[in-house]
Structure formats: C-alpha cells, structure tokens
Amino acid sequence: MTGNRPRAPHRSTAQRRGDMLREVLAGNGDIAELAARFEVSVSTVRRDLQQLAEDGHIHRTYGGAVAGEHTVERTLDQKESGNRVQKEAIAQLAAAWVADGDVVLIDAGTTTGRLARHLRSRDGLTVITNSTTALRHLADAPGVELIVLGGRVRRPNGAILGPAGEDMLRRITPDRVFLGADGVHARDGLSCPSLEQAHAKELMARRGREVCVLADATKLGTSPFPYHALPERPWTLLTDAGADPGAVRAFTATELCTVVTA
Known part of the structure; x- marks a missing residue:
C-alpha cells in the first residue's frame, strides 16, 4: 500500500533534470532531498546531477550540487x-x-x-x-x-x-x-x-x-x-x-x- 500520498506526475528525464537544475540554482542541492522531491532513487539523482555538471550548469559536491558563481565554459x-x-x-x-x-x-x-x-x-x-x-x-x-x-x-x-x-x-x-x-x-x-x-x-x-x-x-x-x-x-x-x-x-x-x- 502506498497510503494516501499523491504520486508526482510522470515526467521525462529531460523534464526532471530541468526541474532539478532549477532546484539546485535555488540552493536546494542535497541529494536525499532531491530524491524525495522527485520520488526517484538516490542513484538516479546522482546521474542527473552528474549530467547537469557535465553540461556546465552546476558544480558537484560530496552530498549533492551547487550553482557556481560562474560556470566554466566547456569545449564544443x-x-x-x-x-x-x-x-x-x-x-x-x-x-x-x-x-x-x-x-x-x-x-x-x-x-x-x-x-x-x-x-x-x-x-x-x-x-x-x-x-x-x-x-x-x-x-x-x-x-x-x-x-x-x-x-x-x-x-x-x-x-x-x-x-x-x-x-x-x-x-x-x-x-x-x-x-x-x-x-x-x-x-x-x-x-x-x-x-x-x-x-x-x-x-x-x-x-x-x-x-x-x-x-x-x-x-x-x-x-x-x-x-x-x-x-x-x-x-x-x-x-x-x-x-x-x-x-x-x-x-x-x-x-x-x-x-x-x-
């Protein structure tokens, strides 16, 4: 039984990562909190944060991610x-x-x-x-x-x-x-x-x-x-x-x- 808690609507990986990016930029970059917020596993959050970091949007930290003062420009x-x-x-x-x-x-x-x-x-x-x-x-x-x-x-x-x-x-x-x-x-x-x-x-x-x-x-x-x-x-x-x-x-x-x- 899942109880009476409503489940979050299904979102594509791209949609979830876009929402996750906005959370991190707002200062909410803790892995456990993001997993609970998006109702996904911690490993899924880690993969999402790693991709966002590789795309140059954020900086990874030990327990999650933060928005850097300015992103380092990436190569083509x-x-x-x-x-x-x-x-x-x-x-x-x-x-x-x-x-x-x-x-x-x-x-x-x-x-x-x-x-x-x-x-x-x-x-x-x-x-x-x-x-x-x-x-x-x-x-x-x-x-x-x-x-x-x-x-x-x-x-x-x-x-x-x-x-x-x-x-x-x-x-x-x-x-x-x-x-x-x-x-x-x-x-x-x-x-x-x-x-x-x-x-x-x-x-x-x-x-x-x-x-x-x-x-x-x-x-x-x-x-x-x-x-x-x-x-x-x-x-x-x-x-x-x-x-x-x-x-x-x-x-x-x-x-x-x-x-x-x-």
Missing part, C-alpha cells in the same frame, strides 16, 4: 555530448522552417551546428555564419552559397568574432536568424561567455526578419555567464518537449517571445 566536444536527442529534434524543427532560396544566418553553437548539417542537401540556399561547426558542415554543400563572417576564432566555442564580421552584418538582412545560447532567461535574454559575443548576438537579432533561439529545456531559466544578449524585437524560442510549463510561461509572458517545442 563537451557540449555535444549532452542532450543529443533533444538537440537533434530542435535542429530538425529549425530546418523545417527554412525554405530553399532563403538567406539564413546561423550562429555558433552545437544545436545550430546540427541545423547546418541538416541544410547540406538544400538547393539555392544562402547561409551566412560565424560558426566553425557550420562552416565544416556546409563548406562542400553544392546547393548552398556559404558566406563566412570575418574575425578571429574564439575558443572553446568556435565562434568567429570581431569588427570585420560586425561590419558585414550591418550590410545584410537575412530571412531567418538562428541563435545558439548557453542559457536563456526570460528577463535577461541569452547568456553569453563574453561581452563581445553578447554584442554579436544582439546585432544578429537586429538584422534578421525572423529570429529564432535554439535551446534545449535544461537551458531555460538559466544564466551560467554574466553577459547577456536580449532581442529587442519579437523572437521565437525553439526548445524540446521536456520544457517545464512554468519556464515556458515565463518566456511567453514577455509578449516578445513565442515558444515552439520539438
């Missing part, structure tokens, strides 16, 4: 290893929004990189990018006119940044802009590891006729870095089906953001 390979299924679903959804003949601007990032890979077989497409990952996927795509924004390659995220690229951005008006993010906050916008990158993202958002941010559910409501890019015009957040409904409401309440789940 480290980012690529997390939430693969969710990123792939978001990238496929984003690719479906692109029509042959479009002029598309693709930002640096792992999910945006997956989007670039899905556009390899398109015809009559123009892609402008500051992403070394997108460049690698599209350099030999016969139906894609590829334009690379100028500047220096920033490590570890493979973004090409600098005044030359910004000067090029001011001369284009893409049909669609697809931005990546390390975290997305309803109030502050896209969390960025450097002020230079935050400025570049805001400029990209201003140039596009449509602006989409690609971010899996674990990034919603988080700001792992102290710099932010906030779109000043209506934009769309493309995320996965594991997105917490409360987090989604926070974005739609801003009236500038529309949320679409893959």
Whole structure:
C-alpha cells in the first residue's frame, strides 16, 4: 500500500533534470532531498546531477550540487555530448522552417551546428555564419552559397568574432536568424561567455526578419555567464518537449517571445 500520498506526475528525464537544475540554482542541492522531491532513487539523482555538471550548469559536491558563481565554459566536444536527442529534434524543427532560396544566418553553437548539417542537401540556399561547426558542415554543400563572417576564432566555442564580421552584418538582412545560447532567461535574454559575443548576438537579432533561439529545456531559466544578449524585437524560442510549463510561461509572458517545442 502506498497510503494516501499523491504520486508526482510522470515526467521525462529531460523534464526532471530541468526541474532539478532549477532546484539546485535555488540552493536546494542535497541529494536525499532531491530524491524525495522527485520520488526517484538516490542513484538516479546522482546521474542527473552528474549530467547537469557535465553540461556546465552546476558544480558537484560530496552530498549533492551547487550553482557556481560562474560556470566554466566547456569545449564544443563537451557540449555535444549532452542532450543529443533533444538537440537533434530542435535542429530538425529549425530546418523545417527554412525554405530553399532563403538567406539564413546561423550562429555558433552545437544545436545550430546540427541545423547546418541538416541544410547540406538544400538547393539555392544562402547561409551566412560565424560558426566553425557550420562552416565544416556546409563548406562542400553544392546547393548552398556559404558566406563566412570575418574575425578571429574564439575558443572553446568556435565562434568567429570581431569588427570585420560586425561590419558585414550591418550590410545584410537575412530571412531567418538562428541563435545558439548557453542559457536563456526570460528577463535577461541569452547568456553569453563574453561581452563581445553578447554584442554579436544582439546585432544578429537586429538584422534578421525572423529570429529564432535554439535551446534545449535544461537551458531555460538559466544564466551560467554574466553577459547577456536580449532581442529587442519579437523572437521565437525553439526548445524540446521536456520544457517545464512554468519556464515556458515565463518566456511567453514577455509578449516578445513565442515558444515552439520539438
């Protein structure tokens, strides 16, 4: 007999990890308390916390996890290893929004990189990018006119940044802009590891006729870095089906953001 205590509604692993991340960021990172809160085993909590730590959202401690003052920036390979299924679903959804003949601007990032890979077989497409990952996927795509924004390659995220690229951005008006993010906050916008990158993202958002941010559910409501890019015009957040409904409401309440789940 389980008694009269109501059971928590079933949630996917991605949804649970997103909720667990918010608990840790709020200061509730004890393993035993998290296990009781989510009605899962301690070993499941440990696995969830370890994945969140590998994704760069939190720091593991002996008895649980804490939110670091600022997250250490991870390499592209480290980012690529997390939430693969969710990123792939978001990238496929984003690719479906692109029509042959479009002029598309693709930002640096792992999910945006997956989007670039899905556009390899398109015809009559123009892609402008500051992403070394997108460049690698599209350099030999016969139906894609590829334009690379100028500047220096920033490590570890493979973004090409600098005044030359910004000067090029001011001369284009893409049909669609697809931005990546390390975290997305309803109030502050896209969390960025450097002020230079935050400025570049805001400029990209201003140039596009449509602006989409690609971010899996674990990034919603988080700001792992102290710099932010906030779109000043209506934009769309493309995320996965594991997105917490409360987090989604926070974005739609801003009236500038529309949320679409893959």
